[in-house]
Amino acid sequence: MLKSKEEKSIIEDISKCYACGKCTSICPLSQISDFTPRIIAENFVLELDKEEIVDDVWSCLTCASCSTICPMEVNFPQFIREVRKDFKKRGLGFEEAHFGIFSNISRLQTSNYVGKPRSEIYKGLKIQKKGDILYWTGCTPFFDLVFDETYTDISRNTVRILNYLGIKPVILDNEKCCGHDLLWNGDIDNFKKLAKHNIKEIERAGVKTVVTTCAEGYRTLKLDYPDLVGSINFEVISFSEFLESRLKVKEVNFQYEFPYTVTYQDPCRLGRHMKVYEAPRNLIKSIPGINFIEMPRNRESALCCGVSCWHCNLLTKSIRMDRLKEADETADILITTCPKCKMHFQCLLNEKTDDLTKKYDVEVIDLSTFLARALFLI
Ligand code: SF4
Ligand code: SF4
Ligand code: SF4
Structure with missing residues (x-):
């Protein structure tokens, strides 16, 4: 819910609303649909179920026509902006036109690297x-x-x-x-x-x-x-x-015991597509003290991490769940050689159950980071 000082003052502002309906009489959306700003205001004043107004909150044009005639001087566009901030945090978003590319361009420009x-x-x-x-x-x-x-x-x-x-x-x-x-x-x-x-x-x-x-x-x-x-x-x-x-010519030298029980995820593109199966395994197994255990499905029969090209849905999630369960039952650490495999698994690991405990007891890590740790470079 809205909490900060500024947010509270927005709520106080909307609390002045006494449901006269003047906003609805001038709102351009209200002229052509059953959208009514008065109902949105009422929902907040009476603290009703927010799920019911999600679409309306995102439909408002923030054109400020209503504010020009509101007898209580409610700043409706600003109120909507604050509510959207809260909705966004709670995952109550909407689908932006053009695949959201324009918002994403703005976000990209906030990066330290992009x-x-x-x-x-x-x-x-x-x-x-x-x-x-x-x-x-x-x-x-x-x-x-x-x-x-x-x-x-x-x-x-x-x-x-x-x-x-x-x-x-x-x-x-x-x-x-x-x-x-x-x-x-x-x-x-x-x-x-x-x-x-x-x-x-x-x-x-x-x-x-x-x-x-x-x-x-x-x-x-x-x-x-x-x-x-x-x-x-x-x-x-x-x-x-x-x-x-470089390992073969002894340029890589793991000097210290690294006593972890690990398994390996064959990324589809590296494994089945390009037939690179043994190199990552040989590197991991060359670390002293490592306990490498294969998952039952490995190499050609390895199960995909469950997402390709951002096609992500409940069906693909069930594949990720299946694979992570297999990894969890096999080892303490799952090593991958694809940042996206790591990301898709991590996404599932970040999910909490109803009692906020973790569903899977396995760490997912990329090969470079694992090897850098084993070489004591980090
Ligand atoms: S015009 Fe102002 S007071 Fe009247 S219903 Fe709309 S927001 Fe409330
Ligand atoms: S700001 Fe929103 S609610 Fe107010 S008149 Fe414009 S579209 Fe309607
Ligand atoms: S990170 Fe999570 S939500 Fe995003 S594509 Fe991967 S699995 Fe889906």
């Missing part, structure tokens, strides 16, 4: 603008904007490990989204625009190898760019494969 050079994410770490090995940041800065957890940590921890190996990766300041979701949601024209931009920038930086920590980015850059846009003259490799190759 719209700024990608290098801002890596302050204190060693990166460069040109060179052989590029680390693909992907969409983690965008995810940080929406979710409570930080996803840029995945990027920072990966660069931390690369620095530990003596590698100063190239970071593209003007890297753009790889276009994965556009491609799989049918927007091939815009996918190609993003792909062409990224290919040009990667090649301009003189890069020979692109390393990704995103399963979707990996597939998109390695398979879909050459397939749909034209040949690329750089290699694309997943971070787990890259690091495993």
Whole structure:
């Protein structure tokens, strides 16, 4: 409910309403529908069920016509604005036109990273603008904007490990989204625009190898760019494969016991799509003291995290629940190599039961962060 001082004064303002109905007589919406500002005001004054007025609160044009004739000088638009703030917090929103893109553009501009050079994410770490090995940041800065957890940590921890190996990766300041979701949601024209931009920038930086920590980015850059846009003259490799190759030549050295019971989620794009199954497992198993247990469904038969390209509903939620239960029954920690798998599982983990206890007793973590911890880099 509305609480702050300002909010209370708004409620006091609406409490002056004595239901004369003059607002309704002038309201442009009331002329063409059964919308009535008086009913909204009454709902608040009499403290009735707010669910009944959700649509009306979002329909109000905040045009202020009613305020010009209200005998009690109720500031109706301001009242509506405060109520919306409260509704938004409670998840009582509405569907904005054009997929909400214009509000989202505003939100994006509040980010510390979005719209700024990608290098801002890596302050204190060693990166460069040109060179052989590029680390693909992907969409983690965008995810940080929406979710409570930080996803840029995945990027920072990966660069931390690369620095530990003596590698100063190239970071593209003007890297753009790889276009994965556009491609799989049918927007091939815009996918190609993003792909062409990224290919040009990667090649301009003189890069020979692109390393990704995103399963979707990996597939998109390695398979879909050459397939749909034209040949690329750089290699694309997943971070787990890259690091495993360094493990084999003993450049990665886990020195300390790390006594955790863990399991691994094969992201669909890295596993079934690209057949990368063993590299992440080999890295995890090489840590002293680790107790690695496979979930019953693994590798080719691994269950999806339950969301693809933001198609999220109760049906897909049941898949996530099924998979998280399987992970919970197998280990204490579920390691993933896709930021989106982590996000979709974390979303479910954040849900509380009626008695506010957690439903699942398993931590979900990305491989880079897990390895950075095992190497005592963080
Ligand atoms: S005009 Fe003012 S006092 Fe009259 S019903 Fe509308 S909000 Fe209430
Ligand atoms: S501010 Fe809302 S309630 Fe008042 S006249 Fe405009 S549309 Fe109607
Ligand atoms: S599970 Fe659905 S709601 Fe949760 S983060 Fe993923 S897409 Fe968003």
